[in-house]
Amino acid sequence: MIRPMLGEAWSAMNANRLRAALTMLGMVIGVGAVVIMLAIGQGAQYAIQQTISTMGSNLFIVLSGFSSSGGVRSGSGGGPTLTVADADAIAELDGVANVAPTHQGSRQVIYGAQNWSTQVIGTTPAYLDARAWSITSGSGFSDSDVRSATRVVVIGQTVAENLFGEEEPVGKTMRIQQSPFVVIGVLGAKGQSLDGRDQDDTVLIPLTTAQRKVFGTPFVGSVRMIMVQTERADQMEQVMAQTTALLRQRHRLRDDMPDDFFMRNLSAAAESEAATTRTMSILLGAIASISLIVGGIGIMNIMLVSVTERTREIGIRMAIGARQRDILLQFLLEAVMISFAGCFTGLLLGIAIALGINALTGMVIVISGTAALLAFAVAASVGIFFGWYPAQKAARLDPIEALRYQ
Amino acid sequence: MTEAVIRVEGLGKSYQTAAGEFPALRGVNLRVDGGEYLAIMGPSGSGKSTFMNLLGCLDRPSSGAYFLAGANVAEMDRDALARLRNHTLGFVFQGFNLLPRMSLQDNVALPLVYAGVDKASRRARARVLLERVGLGQYADSLPNRISGGQQQRVAIARALVNQPRLILADEPTGNLDSQTSEDIMALFDSLNRDGITIVLVTHELDIAEHARRQVRFRDGCIISDHLTGAAA
Ligand SMILES: Nc1ncnc2c1ncn2[C@@H]1O[C@H](COP(=O)(O)OP(=O)(O)O)[C@@H](O)[C@H]1O
Ligand SMILES: [Mg+2]
Numbered sequence: 001m002i003r004p005m006l007g008e009a010w011s012a013m014n015a016n017r018l019r020a021a022l023t024m025l026g027m028v029i030g031v032g033a034v035v036i037m038l039a040i041g042q043g044a045q046y047a048i049q050q051t052i053s054t055m056g057s058n059l060f061i062v063l064s065g066f067s068s069s070g071g072v073r074s075g076s077g078g079g080p081t082l083t084v085a086d087a088d089a090i091a092e093l094d095g096v097a098n099v100a101p102t103h104q105g106s107r108q109v110i111y112g113a114q115n116w117s118t119q120v121i122g123t124t125p126a127y128l129d130a131r132a133w134s135i136t137s138g139s140g141f142s143d144s145d146v147r148s149a150t151r152v153v154v155i156g157q158t159v160a161e162n163l164f165g166e167e168e169p170v171g172k173t174m175r176i177q178q179s180p181f182v183v184i185g186v187l188g189a190k191g192q193s194l195d196g197r198d199q200d201d202t203v204l205i206p207l208t209t210a211q212r213k214v215f216g217t218p219f220v221g222s223v224r225m226i227m228v229q230t231e232r233a234d235q236m237e238q239v240m241a242q243t244t245a246l247l248r249q250r251h252r253l254r255d256d257m258p259d260d261f262f263m264r265n266l267s268a269a270a271e272s273e274a275a276t277t278r279t280m281s282i283l284l285g286a287i288a289s290i291s292l293i294v295g296g297i298g299i300m301n302i303m304l305v306s307v308t309e310r311t312r313e314i315g316i317r318m319a320i321g322a323r324q325r326d327i328l329l330q331f332l333l334e335a336v337m338i339s340f341a342g343c344f345t346g347l348l349l350g351i352a353i354a355l356g357i358n359a360l361t362g363m364v365i366v367i368s369g370t371a372a373l374l375a376f377a378v379a380a381s382v383g384i385f386f387g388w389y390p391a392q393k394a395a396r397l398d399p400i401e402a403l404r405y406q
Numbered sequence: 407m408t409e410a411v412i413r414v415e416g417l418g419k420s421y422q423t424a425a426g427e428f429p430a431l432r433g434v435n436l437r438v439d440g441g442e443y444l445a446i447m448g449p450s451g452s453g454k455s456t457f458m459n460l461l462g463c464l465d466r467p468s469s470g471a472y473f474l475a476g477a478n479v480a481e482m483d484r485d486a487l488a489r490l491r492n493h494t495l496g497f498v499f500q501g502f503n504l505l506p507r508m509s510l511q512d513n514v515a516l517p518l519v520y521a522g523v524d525k526a527s528r529r530a531r532a533r534v535l536l537e538r539v540g541l542g543q544y545a546d547s548l549p550n551r552i553s554g555g556q557q558q559r560v561a562i563a564r565a566l567v568n569q570p571r572l573i574l575a576d577e578p579t580g581n582l583d584s585q586t587s588e589d590i591m592a593l594f595d596s597l598n599r600d601g602i603t604i605v606l607v608t609h610e611l612d613i614a615e616h617a618r619r620q621v622r623f624r625d626g627c628i629i630s631d632h633l634t635g636a637a638a
Contacts, residue, residue: 004519004528015507316503319464320564321492321520323485400465403503 002329009333012306013341020338023302026295027342027382028349031375033288035350035367038374040357041281042366048277052270054190054199056131058097058233059267060240062090062226062247065260079219081260084207086250087226093242095235100127101223103210109203111163111174118159119202120176122210123227130229138170138185141206149208153181157189157200179213181205194273236265292378295342296386303335303390314394315402328395335387336380343379347372409476411572411603412438412461417470419456430456432626433470438605440571443598443636445614446607448623454607457623458576461605462497463487475571492520496565498575498606502557504549504564510536511545514563521568535563539593555586562593566602573597575606579613591616 013020064080087101102123109116121127128140141152153174160169169183190199211220230239240263251260307314314327351367358365419431430453438444446454459465460472463479472479475494479487491497504513515532523531536542539559541552549557558578565573575594579587587610595616598604608614615634622630 004525011507312503313505316505317516317520318488319462319491319497319499319503320517321488321568323488323520325485326520400459403464403499 002333005326005330005333006337008330009337012334013337019302020341023298023338024342024345026298027292027339027379028295028346030289030292030295031343031346031379032350032353033291034285034378035347035371035375036354036357037284037288038281038371039350039354039365039367040363041277041284042368042371043358043364044277045274045281046366047364048194048270048274051192051194052274055193055266055270056133056229057267058230058236059130060228060230060236060263060265062086062228062243063262063264064222064224065262080222080224081251082223082226082247083221084223085221086247087223089246089250090226090228090243093239093246095230095232095239096228097231098126098130098227098229100124100130100227101207102127102225102227103207103215103223104225105215107176107214109159109163109174109176111169111172114163114165116159116162118156120210120214121202121204122207122214123204124207127204127227130227133190134188135185136188137168138183140185141204146206146208149206149212151179151181151209151213152184152206154185154187154204155183156187156202158198159201159203160186176203176205176214194270233267236267240265289378292382296339296382299335299338299383300386300390302338303331303387304393306334307331307390307394310394311397311402311405314397315399315405318397318399319403324395327397328391331391331394332384332387335391336383339379339383339387340376343375347375350375410437410473411440411442411475412436412605413473414461415471417457417460417472418468419453419460419465420468430626431460431467434626434628436621436628436631438603440603441598441601442603442605443594443616443618444605445617445620445634446605446623447609447611447614447620448629450609452623453626454623455576456626458574458605458607462495462574463490464497488520492517493568494570495572495574496562496568496570498558498561498565498573498578500577500580502549502554502561502581504557504560506549509546509548510541510552510560513549513560514567517564517568531567532563535567536560538566539563553586555582555589558582558586558590559593562590562597566597570602572603572605575604577607577609579608579610587613 062082064082082101084101087099090096091099100123102121104119104121106117107120109118124146125140125142135154140154141150145152153176155169163169163174164172169186172183173180174183175181187200187204193199205214207223228239228243230236244259244263247261248259253260317327354365354367357363414434414436417431417434418429420427420429434457446457448454460467463474467480474490479490482490505516508516511529511532514535515528518528518531533542533545536545539562541556541559541563544552544556549560579590582590591613594604594606604617606617614620615636618634618636620632620634621628
């Protein structure tokens with residue numbers, strides 16, 4: 001039953017090509033818009049997910065405030081309030097996987113004639129674990145390097161490229177400020193961070209070396225920041241609360257005194273960024289799908305015209321034995337066919353434009369099979385939904401009235 | 407006695423018009439047996455087409471009863487009526503009513519589509535019928551490529567394709583010249599010889615002479631019903 005009707009629907013569409021094409025245009029634009037919006041939205045989500053996965057998971061940081069000696073806070077005059085001993089104490093808390101005290105700053109690095117300004121991070125080996133940072137050649141530094149403040153450095157990809165070019169950096173001696181450092185390892189690439197910085201534009205050195213030889217802080221044992229990683233995501237809140245209590249106790253803060261440190265949940269910040277992107281991409285898709293409805297109304301409009309124009313044909317078909325459901329099916333098939341053809345064209349057009357956007361702007365786009373499938377499901381639904389009323393109208397015609405129609 | 411092909415009792419049909427209800431048929435009684443060849447005559451507006459549309463299950467009566475091959479048409483739903491139009495009777499119109507975008511073969515085969523016949527059989531049977539009406543060589547042409555008389559022959563082939571026992575024709579030669587009309591009537595004659603019951607409406611006496619029985623309408627009533635010379 002369906003097969004001869006498909007053929008008829010096809011020839012009906014062919015009989016009025018311009019009209020069918022114009023009717024399809026609404027669907028083409030609607031599906032095209034949805035495909036492009038989904039590609040861009042999913043691309044943005046993908047980019048965010050990539051970035052988040054390079055950051056490391058279940059992370060929060062404790063930033064030091066400033067205080068003068070004696071526990072009285074005084075704006076900026078004193079040294080950092082956090083110490084390596086604080087970090088060691090946090091490491092004893094339940095649920096803590098890694099703790100990395102860090103001291104960082106921007107410094108000139110030099111190798112031969114090459115000169116580069118980069119972020120120098122003094123830290124402990126736990127930092128690499130917390131950030132799930134791999135080493136592509138050589139090795140990282142050890143706890144004993146930290147204890148004896150050796151002059152070794154692990155460099156990021158960007159620094160390796162800018163200072164060493166094609167040369168193998170491991171084993172070479174470079175300088176940070178004036179001090180010579182031996183490169184013992186090169187870090188794996190991580191790309192951009194959430195705030196757009198190049199995470200590979202960095203070098204890691206032992207915390208003690210940083211404090212004594214690079215930053216020259218007068219407050220030995222104090223640090224700017226402590227990075228903490230919990231074992232599981234659901235432990236974040238609890239560990240952060242315990243850290244606050246622990247630090248207040250260690251810093252001997254009375255109940256009426258504010259914290260002399262700040263905490264920031266990096267993973268939560270990343271998650272909320274991801275959620276924002278997700279919401280945005282859903283919103284874009286939703287707005288685009290409104291044009292699908294407009295396309296559907298276009299189909300309904302043309303189908304209504306077609307039913308009126310073909311009233312006599314419907315009468316003839318009924319006179320030779322077409323049942324109501326035969327007529328219904330015939331017009332429904334026509335609507336769905338137009339919808340499908342429009343959808344397919346829209347899909348191709350959308351993919352082409354999305355690829356074009358990617359080629360021209362470098363924006364990340366993701367074209368998923370799900371999106372394509374969704375577009376087709378929508379096309380079928382739109383065809384059936386908006387084709388139903390006209391088809392119903394055709395099927396309900398009275399045979400003799402339809403035959404008399406001129 | 408076998409069941410009549412057509413049996414109508416007190417059949418009435420009124421149309422709603424601006425001037426009120428208009429009775430186009432007023433209590434018609436008629437019985438047509440299998441194999442009969444009947445011509446309906448009468449002046450314009452006497453209710454012939456109204457009657458034919460009721461016989462063809464295209465319209466429903468306002469009053470009275472209609473039994474088609476023994477089945478009470480008044481009790482049937484739309485799908486059952488569609489089935490009767492498809493299987494039991496074939497209708498031939500004055501204006502041919504072929505579908506213009508379809509080849510002659512597809513036009514003839516269309517009732518078989520609604521009967522659920524497979525494609526190969528549809529083709530084969532449409533071919534046979536087109537050959538029978540002498541138009542086999544035009545099977546793939548569109549209706550507007552052939553003459554009116556040829557179109558009417560295609561319409562008759564279409565009416566026959568599902569092997570109905572009854573052919574209803576409302577002024578089948580009304581749009582045709584006299585020679586072509588004779589050809590069409592020869593076709594009806596041969597169908598009737600094959601045992602198909604035929605009821606046709608005509609204005610013209612020489613057309614009506616092909617039938618074996620003549621029924622005359624006036625003002626929605628049958629005023630005469632007699633055998634013709636052809637019956638003898
Ligand atoms: N759809 C209709 N609405 C109102 N009046 C109609 C309709 N069809 C036919 N009539 C009227 O019914 C009468 C019978 O018409 P019809 O059956 O077509 O006559 P015939 O075929 O014998 O010329 C005529 O007076 C005609 O005007
Ligand atoms: Mg008439």
